[in-house]
Amino acid sequence: MRHLFIIFSLLTLLCFNTEISAQQKKVLMQGTVIDKQDKVTIPGVTIMAGTPLVPVGITNGNGEFSVSVNEGSTLVFKYIGYLNATHKFDGKLKFNVIMSMSVNSLKETVVVGYQKKTKEVSTGSSVIITGKEIQDVPVGNIMELIQGKVPGVNIQNNNGSPGMRGSINVRGLSNTNVTGSGSQAFLTPTSPLFVIDGVPVDDNSGYSYGFDQAGPGISPLSMIPQEDIERIEVLKDAQATSLYGSRGAYGVFLITTKRGNSKVPVIQYTSNYFVNTPPRLRDVIGGREERMSRINQIMANDTSFYHGLNLVNITPFLSDSLNAYYNNSTDWQSKFYRQTFNQTHNVNISGGDQTFNYKVNTGYYDEKGIVENTGFTRYSMNMNMQYEPSNKFKLFASVNNSLANNSKGSGSGLLQNGIAKGGSASSLLPAPSLFSSTNSLLSALETNDENKTVSVTANVELQYEFFEGLRASSTFNYAYVTGTTDTFLPGYLNNGFNEVTAYNDRKNTAYNRNLLSYNKSINEKHNFSAYVFNEINMTDFRADMIKQKRTPSDQVQGPLGADYFNSLGGTLNNITDFRSVAFAGSFSYNYDTKYVLDLSYRIDGSSTNGPDAGYSKNPSIGLRWNFNKEAWLVKKDWLEYASLRLTAGRNIVPTGTIFDVYGRYIANGSYNQNPTVGLDLKLVPNTGLTPTETTQYNAGLDLGFLKGKIGLVFDTYYKQVDNQLREKNLANHNAFAKVNTNETSLVNYGYELAVNFRPLSENSKLSWTIGINGAINKDVLTALPNGARELVDPGGDTDQQIFRRLGMNSLSNYLLNNTGVYANNSNVPVDPLTGLRYRTGGNAADQTYFRAGDPIWTDVNGDYVLDNNDYVVVGNGQPRMTGGFTSYLAYKNFSLNMNFSFTFDRDIMNNALAADFQRYADPAYTGKGDFNGLVPLDRYDVWTQPGDMAVYPFPLDFTRYARYRPFRFDQTLFMEDGSYLKFNNATFAYNIDRKLTKRWGMTSVRLYVSANNIHTWSNYSGPDPELVSAMGRDNSGGYPNRRSYNFGINVQF
Amino acid sequence: MNNKYPLAPAILFFGLTMLIILGCTKNFPDVREALGEDSxxxxxxxxxxxxxxxxxxxxxxxxxxxxxxxxxxxxxxxxxxxxxxxxxxxxxxxxxxxxxxxxxxxxxxxxxxxxxxxxxxxxxxxxxxxxxxxxxxxxxxxxxxxxxxxxxxxxxxxxxxxxxxxxxxKPIKARPYEPSNQDPLTGMETSRYVGVSGIQPMYGEKTNTIISPRELEVYFRKDTLKSGEKLKNQLTIQVLDSLYNPINPDKFKLTDWKNLLHGFNMVKTAESVTYDVAYPIPLINYQTKYTNPDGTKSRLYLSYDRIGFGGFRQVGGFYLDFSIYDPGKWNIIIRFNGETPKFSND
CATH class of the missing domain: 2.60.40 (Immunoglobulin-like)
Structure with a gap:
C-alpha cells in the first residue's frame, strides 16, 4: 500500500514536472530527520529553503517531512538545541537527515530573570541539564540524578526514603544554624529556589525536609514525573539569580516541562520496571556464638572469676540457653529490609505548532521502600498549552496535578530510628510475634502510616506586544499543596493504649508578576533591552494535628470515645502567613554581541522584614566580553568561542517568621477564672530583622575549541552570606528569654570547572562524549552574634559539640584527640609530682586510671586528668571538593551512558561504628538501654594483649567501661575521611530499527536497562559515606540508599 | 592587541580575578583564639x-x-x-x-x-x-x-x-611527719606525742579493763646521722610499755608484719621491727594494701587475739595512719602509758 502511494506520488510529481517545467522545476523532497546520538526521529523540525531562507515545511510527529522546492535548492533544517543541518541537492529525492545536538553551549538559550536570551549575551553563571540526561533511571526525586552533573552544586543523597530528597547546596554552606544536638543535630537546609514552569516553589520548609516534623515529608520536586522534564537550568551567581531576588540567594533551579511542537500529535509511552535491593547490611553475630561471646567476655574480664561466674549464672539469657525464649538466632535485619519490585508508567501526549500547542503528561510512579512498610506512589497529570495567534499576542497556561501517597513506617522521613533500634536487637531474642518481640519491630511493621500529598498548580501567562520591541506580560499562578497523615499505633504495641494521629496541612501560594519589556536594536550593532516588573507573592501555611490516645479498641480507630485527658490537638506553631512584594528593573546592552553589560536593581519587602529594616535593595551588575569576536581572533579556526564574564550582585532570602518580628500572644492560663491572653515571653520581638543577604562576585571563562571537541567553563566566586538569623539567649534577668537577630556571616569562595570532550571525529560511527566537572569550595565564618569570636553548641546525647570560630570553617568538631592505644601500662603518662597515672575526671566513683588497651587521648591542658578541658577543634563536615564525570557512548542503535560523582575532603563522624563497639559495654545487659546484638570485630585493628599497637581500644573491658568510655562519640578516632567516588548509574539502551517499528505502527521503540547506585569507592569504614547528615555525622538510624536495576521501554507513536 | 598570544587577555583577566579573590580573603577575620573576660x-x-x-x-x-x-x-x-x-x-x-x-x-x-x-x-x-x-x-x-x-x-x-x-x-613550715604535734606557725612541738588513729578493745594486764586510746602515745623519732654514717632509709617500729620496756612484737600475733608497710628486708627482734623503706611514706596518694582507704596515709595495724572471759575470742589492737616526708632513719614508738595489754588467754 505504502509503495503504491509512493509510486503514485512520484507519478504525480512527474506530471507536475511536465506542467511547470517551463518556469522552475519543482521537486518533492522526502525523508526523515533523525537525532545523531539517540537515533530517534525529531518532530517539529523547521525546513527552510531558498534565498533568503523561507520556511517550507516542518517534520511531522514521526520526524518525516515532505516538501516541494525548486530543483537544486539547498534545504536547511533548524531545530532548537541542534546544529542546523544543510542538505545540498544531490539528485536524491528521498533521504534521511541526521541532526546532532548543538555542543556550542553559547548558543543555548537561557532564561535569566524571566527573559530568554542566548548564553552568548548572558553574563551570569548557569548550567543546563537537558531532560534526556535524567530519563533512564527511575527515581522519585529528580535531584538524585543531578548529583555530580553541575559544578558547584553539592547534592548528597543522604536520604533513601522514597519520594524524599537529600541535601542540595549551591556553592557551599549558606546557613550555619543547627537544630537539635547530638544524634538529632540537623543543619538548616538551604536548598535553592525551584521555579517550575515559572512557578516558584520553596523546598526549604521543614516539612519537605522530612526530619522530626509532622506531615508526609514529600518534597515538591517529587511531585513532577521525570519524563515530563524538558530541561533544568541551574543559576548560580548573583547576576543570574538577581531577578529571582526575594528567594534566590541560595541559587535557582529553573525546571521547564515539555511542550508540544509537532503538528501531528505525538504519543510517547515510557515504562520502567525496577528492582530495589537493600545495600549490604551489617554483619552480626548470631545465636550461640553471641551467647558464647558474651560469656567469654565476662569470664575473661570481670574483676574475679567467681564474680564473673555469678554474673553469668544470674543472667538468664546467658545461663538458660535451653529456654525457648532465649534459644534463638534471629536475623533482625531481614525482618526490616526487603527487596522490592516497582514500576512506573508515563504517557505524554503532545502536539501543535508555533500558533497553538499543547501537552498532557500522565504518570504513575510506584516505589516500595527497601524498609518494610515504607513506600511512595505518585499519580500525576500535567498539562500545558500555548496559543500564539500572532506575533503580538501569546497565552500560555498550565495545570499540574499530582497526588502522592507515602508511608514512613514508624520513622520520620529522614530517620528510621525504630528500625535502627530493632534491626540491631540481640539475636538471642525471639523472632517477632505479638507476645515476644521488641516493640520497635512490630511498630515498624504494624503502624498504619498513611500520608497523602496533593499538589495543584495553575499558571497563566499573557503577553502582548504594543509595538515592535515593547512587550507587556503578566503571569499569575497559584499553587496549593496539602498533606495529610493518618497514623494508627495499635494498643498492643503501646502498653495497651492505642494512639491515633491525624495531621493535615495546607499551603497556598499565589504569585503575580507584571512585566514590561522593551528591545531595541540599532544598526544591528547596538542592542538594548530593558524591562521593569513588579512581583507579589502570598504564601500561607497552616498545619493541624490531633493525637487521640486510648480509643475504645484497636478496631475503633476514630477519635470518638477517646480519653480526652491524654489527647492532644490543635494548630502547630509553624503557621505562617507570608507576603512579599518586589519591584525590579533591568537593563542590558550589548555591542554586536561582543561586549555585554547587564544591570539590574531590585527592591524587596516582605512581612518578615522588620518595620525598622525597611525594604532590602539588591543591585547587580554583569559584564561579558566575547573576545573570540575580536578581529585578531575571529579568523582562528581552532577557537570556536571564548568569553569572559564578570558579575557582582546581591540577593536575599527571607528568614524567620512574623513572630520573630512582632512577637506573639498566647493563651496565658486563667485569671479570676477568666481565660487570659498574654505576651509570649520566650522571644522578644525584633523589629529590625532583615532577610539573609548574599553578596556574590563571580568571574567566569568560557572556551570552546576545535568545533565542539573541547568545551570548557571555569568560574570562580566569592559569596558572602550576611544577616543569618540566629537565636540568641538573653541574660536571665530579662523578662524575655531569647531574641532572634541577624548577626552571623560567612563567606564561601571557590572554583568550578566543567570540561566537555568529544574525542572522536564528527564522521565517526561511534560517538563519545565525556564530561568532567568539579568544584572546590571553602567556607569561612566571618561574624558571630554579640561580636563573639567563637561559639560552642552543646553536644547532646553524643557529646559531639559543634565549634565555630571566626576565620575558620563554619562548623568544626570539638573532640578528644585520639592518638592510638596504650600498648602497655608503662606507656601511660605519670604525673611527675603526684606519681599518679593519667586518669579520667569526674567524681571519685567515675574515675579510672588509664592502662594498656585504653585509648590515648591527648591531655591538652597537661593536668593528667581527662576532662572537658581536653577537647580540640578539628575537622570539617562540609565537603571541600565535589563533582562528577559522565561518559556517553553511542554506536549505531546502541548507547551506553555512565555517571559518576565524587566528594573529596570531608570529615565524617562515624557514629555507627562507635555504636557498634559500644555494644560490648554490657555483656550481661544489666543496664538500661537497648538489648543490642553484637557485631564481629575481627575486621578492625583492636588491642587484645599487652604490646599490641592497635587502632581501636580494647572493647571487652566492661567493668571499667562507664568510667572511661573508650568508644565515646566525641573523639577523633571516629572522625574519618568521607571522600568517595560513586558510580551513580549506567544505562545501556537500544533503539529498535525504525523499519521494524514502522511495521508495528510505532515511530520509535527504545529499550534500555539501567542500574542505579552501583558502587561507592571509599576508605570510609562505615556503610556509606554519603548516607550521613549534612553535618557529616553518620547516624545509623538513616534510611539507606537502595540499589536498583531497571528495565525500561520507551515507545513513541 | 597582538596576534601572537591570543589567549593573553584570558590569562590577564584571571590573574586579576585571583588577585581580587585573594584580596577578599585578606579581609577575613584572623583565626584567633578567644581569651574570655570571665577567665x-x-x-x-x-x-x-x-x-x-x-x-x-x-x-x-x-x-x-x-x-x-x-x-x-x-x-x-x-x-x-x-x-x-x-x-x-x-x-x-x-x-x-x-x-x-x-x-x-x-x-x-x-x-x-x-x-x-x-x-x-x-x-x-x-x-x-x-x-x-x-x-x-x-x-x-x-x-x-x-x-x-x-x-x-x-x-x-x-x-x-x-x-x-x-x-x-605563704609557705608553712615543714612538718616531717603526720599526724604532727608541731605548731604550724612556730614550728615548736605543742605536745610530746600524738595519738593512734583507732583502737580495737584491748584489756589491761592488771585490771582487765579496757585500755583507752588516750593511753597510747606515739612518738616519731629520727636518728641523727653519726659521723661517717651513710644515710639509710629505714623505719623501725617499737612498742613500749609504760616503763619504756619494749614489748615483743610477736605478741601482736595477728599482725601481718610482712605487709605492715611497703618496706623490705624486715628485721624483727624481740624489741622492734625494722624495714628498709623508700620515702616519703606513703610514696604517693594512691590506695594500696599498705594505706588507709583513701590512700593519703600509710596504715600500721598491729593486732592480736586471745581467749577472753567466758571463752570468747577477743581481737585487740590499734592502727595508726601516718606519713613521713623526710628521708632518714625513723622510729615510730608506740608507748602504752598506762597498762600493758593482756596477751594471754583467760
Missing amino acids: RFTNTQYEPILGRNSLFTDNFFVGNSSQPLNFKIINLRRRDGSAAPELTDLVPVSVWKQPYLGDEKTLEEIEAKRVVENHPVFEIREHSGQFLMWANSSPLIKTQPDSGYVFDVELSNKGGRRYFRDFKL
Whole structure:
C-alpha cells in the first residue's frame, strides 16, 4: 500500500514536472530527520529553503517531512538545541537527515530573570541539564540524578526514603544554624529556589525536609514525573539569580516541562520496571556464638572469676540457653529490609505548532521502600498549552496535578530510628510475634502510616506586544499543596493504649508578576533591552494535628470515645502567613554581541522584614566580553568561542517568621477564672530583622575549541552570606528569654570547572562524549552574634559539640584527640609530682586510671586528668571538593551512558561504628538501654594483649567501661575521611530499527536497562559515606540508599 | 592587541580575578583564639607546707577562653619586693617517671620509677594553671608567720594575653611527719606525742579493763646521722610499755608484719621491727594494701587475739595512719602509758 502511494506520488510529481517545467522545476523532497546520538526521529523540525531562507515545511510527529522546492535548492533544517543541518541537492529525492545536538553551549538559550536570551549575551553563571540526561533511571526525586552533573552544586543523597530528597547546596554552606544536638543535630537546609514552569516553589520548609516534623515529608520536586522534564537550568551567581531576588540567594533551579511542537500529535509511552535491593547490611553475630561471646567476655574480664561466674549464672539469657525464649538466632535485619519490585508508567501526549500547542503528561510512579512498610506512589497529570495567534499576542497556561501517597513506617522521613533500634536487637531474642518481640519491630511493621500529598498548580501567562520591541506580560499562578497523615499505633504495641494521629496541612501560594519589556536594536550593532516588573507573592501555611490516645479498641480507630485527658490537638506553631512584594528593573546592552553589560536593581519587602529594616535593595551588575569576536581572533579556526564574564550582585532570602518580628500572644492560663491572653515571653520581638543577604562576585571563562571537541567553563566566586538569623539567649534577668537577630556571616569562595570532550571525529560511527566537572569550595565564618569570636553548641546525647570560630570553617568538631592505644601500662603518662597515672575526671566513683588497651587521648591542658578541658577543634563536615564525570557512548542503535560523582575532603563522624563497639559495654545487659546484638570485630585493628599497637581500644573491658568510655562519640578516632567516588548509574539502551517499528505502527521503540547506585569507592569504614547528615555525622538510624536495576521501554507513536 | 598570544587577555583577566579573590580573603577575620573576660583564678593565696609535694588544683576557671592556655609565673618576689632566688633557682627534686602501684618487690624497683630532676621549687603547670610546690624544706624559704611571697601570672593563648596580679604564696613550715604535734606557725612541738588513729578493745594486764586510746602515745623519732654514717632509709617500729620496756612484737600475733608497710628486708627482734623503706611514706596518694582507704596515709595495724572471759575470742589492737616526708632513719614508738595489754588467754 505504502509503495503504491509512493509510486503514485512520484507519478504525480512527474506530471507536475511536465506542467511547470517551463518556469522552475519543482521537486518533492522526502525523508526523515533523525537525532545523531539517540537515533530517534525529531518532530517539529523547521525546513527552510531558498534565498533568503523561507520556511517550507516542518517534520511531522514521526520526524518525516515532505516538501516541494525548486530543483537544486539547498534545504536547511533548524531545530532548537541542534546544529542546523544543510542538505545540498544531490539528485536524491528521498533521504534521511541526521541532526546532532548543538555542543556550542553559547548558543543555548537561557532564561535569566524571566527573559530568554542566548548564553552568548548572558553574563551570569548557569548550567543546563537537558531532560534526556535524567530519563533512564527511575527515581522519585529528580535531584538524585543531578548529583555530580553541575559544578558547584553539592547534592548528597543522604536520604533513601522514597519520594524524599537529600541535601542540595549551591556553592557551599549558606546557613550555619543547627537544630537539635547530638544524634538529632540537623543543619538548616538551604536548598535553592525551584521555579517550575515559572512557578516558584520553596523546598526549604521543614516539612519537605522530612526530619522530626509532622506531615508526609514529600518534597515538591517529587511531585513532577521525570519524563515530563524538558530541561533544568541551574543559576548560580548573583547576576543570574538577581531577578529571582526575594528567594534566590541560595541559587535557582529553573525546571521547564515539555511542550508540544509537532503538528501531528505525538504519543510517547515510557515504562520502567525496577528492582530495589537493600545495600549490604551489617554483619552480626548470631545465636550461640553471641551467647558464647558474651560469656567469654565476662569470664575473661570481670574483676574475679567467681564474680564473673555469678554474673553469668544470674543472667538468664546467658545461663538458660535451653529456654525457648532465649534459644534463638534471629536475623533482625531481614525482618526490616526487603527487596522490592516497582514500576512506573508515563504517557505524554503532545502536539501543535508555533500558533497553538499543547501537552498532557500522565504518570504513575510506584516505589516500595527497601524498609518494610515504607513506600511512595505518585499519580500525576500535567498539562500545558500555548496559543500564539500572532506575533503580538501569546497565552500560555498550565495545570499540574499530582497526588502522592507515602508511608514512613514508624520513622520520620529522614530517620528510621525504630528500625535502627530493632534491626540491631540481640539475636538471642525471639523472632517477632505479638507476645515476644521488641516493640520497635512490630511498630515498624504494624503502624498504619498513611500520608497523602496533593499538589495543584495553575499558571497563566499573557503577553502582548504594543509595538515592535515593547512587550507587556503578566503571569499569575497559584499553587496549593496539602498533606495529610493518618497514623494508627495499635494498643498492643503501646502498653495497651492505642494512639491515633491525624495531621493535615495546607499551603497556598499565589504569585503575580507584571512585566514590561522593551528591545531595541540599532544598526544591528547596538542592542538594548530593558524591562521593569513588579512581583507579589502570598504564601500561607497552616498545619493541624490531633493525637487521640486510648480509643475504645484497636478496631475503633476514630477519635470518638477517646480519653480526652491524654489527647492532644490543635494548630502547630509553624503557621505562617507570608507576603512579599518586589519591584525590579533591568537593563542590558550589548555591542554586536561582543561586549555585554547587564544591570539590574531590585527592591524587596516582605512581612518578615522588620518595620525598622525597611525594604532590602539588591543591585547587580554583569559584564561579558566575547573576545573570540575580536578581529585578531575571529579568523582562528581552532577557537570556536571564548568569553569572559564578570558579575557582582546581591540577593536575599527571607528568614524567620512574623513572630520573630512582632512577637506573639498566647493563651496565658486563667485569671479570676477568666481565660487570659498574654505576651509570649520566650522571644522578644525584633523589629529590625532583615532577610539573609548574599553578596556574590563571580568571574567566569568560557572556551570552546576545535568545533565542539573541547568545551570548557571555569568560574570562580566569592559569596558572602550576611544577616543569618540566629537565636540568641538573653541574660536571665530579662523578662524575655531569647531574641532572634541577624548577626552571623560567612563567606564561601571557590572554583568550578566543567570540561566537555568529544574525542572522536564528527564522521565517526561511534560517538563519545565525556564530561568532567568539579568544584572546590571553602567556607569561612566571618561574624558571630554579640561580636563573639567563637561559639560552642552543646553536644547532646553524643557529646559531639559543634565549634565555630571566626576565620575558620563554619562548623568544626570539638573532640578528644585520639592518638592510638596504650600498648602497655608503662606507656601511660605519670604525673611527675603526684606519681599518679593519667586518669579520667569526674567524681571519685567515675574515675579510672588509664592502662594498656585504653585509648590515648591527648591531655591538652597537661593536668593528667581527662576532662572537658581536653577537647580540640578539628575537622570539617562540609565537603571541600565535589563533582562528577559522565561518559556517553553511542554506536549505531546502541548507547551506553555512565555517571559518576565524587566528594573529596570531608570529615565524617562515624557514629555507627562507635555504636557498634559500644555494644560490648554490657555483656550481661544489666543496664538500661537497648538489648543490642553484637557485631564481629575481627575486621578492625583492636588491642587484645599487652604490646599490641592497635587502632581501636580494647572493647571487652566492661567493668571499667562507664568510667572511661573508650568508644565515646566525641573523639577523633571516629572522625574519618568521607571522600568517595560513586558510580551513580549506567544505562545501556537500544533503539529498535525504525523499519521494524514502522511495521508495528510505532515511530520509535527504545529499550534500555539501567542500574542505579552501583558502587561507592571509599576508605570510609562505615556503610556509606554519603548516607550521613549534612553535618557529616553518620547516624545509623538513616534510611539507606537502595540499589536498583531497571528495565525500561520507551515507545513513541 | 597582538596576534601572537591570543589567549593573553584570558590569562590577564584571571590573574586579576585571583588577585581580587585573594584580596577578599585578606579581609577575613584572623583565626584567633578567644581569651574570655570571665577567665580567672578562683584562689589567689596559696599556703603549701614545705618538705612535701603540693599540688593546687581546680584553681582556675577557664570560662570562655580557648584552650590550650599558657600560664607563666612572673615577678616572683618577696613581700618587700626583693627577688626570691630560693624559689626560682633550680633544685634537685624527685620526679615520677613510672607509676607507683604498691606491688613493687624491691626498693630498687621503686627507685627505678623515679628520677631526680632540677626544678624551681614553685612552678605553675604550663597549660592548666595548677600550682605545684616540690618537696623542699630549705631554711631559706620564708615561712609563716612571715608574709611570704607575691607573684603575678601571665595567661596567654593565640588570641592574646592577660595578667593576673598579686598572688600570695605563704609557705608553712615543714612538718616531717603526720599526724604532727608541731605548731604550724612556730614550728615548736605543742605536745610530746600524738595519738593512734583507732583502737580495737584491748584489756589491761592488771585490771582487765579496757585500755583507752588516750593511753597510747606515739612518738616519731629520727636518728641523727653519726659521723661517717651513710644515710639509710629505714623505719623501725617499737612498742613500749609504760616503763619504756619494749614489748615483743610477736605478741601482736595477728599482725601481718610482712605487709605492715611497703618496706623490705624486715628485721624483727624481740624489741622492734625494722624495714628498709623508700620515702616519703606513703610514696604517693594512691590506695594500696599498705594505706588507709583513701590512700593519703600509710596504715600500721598491729593486732592480736586471745581467749577472753567466758571463752570468747577477743581481737585487740590499734592502727595508726601516718606519713613521713623526710628521708632518714625513723622510729615510730608506740608507748602504752598506762597498762600493758593482756596477751594471754583467760
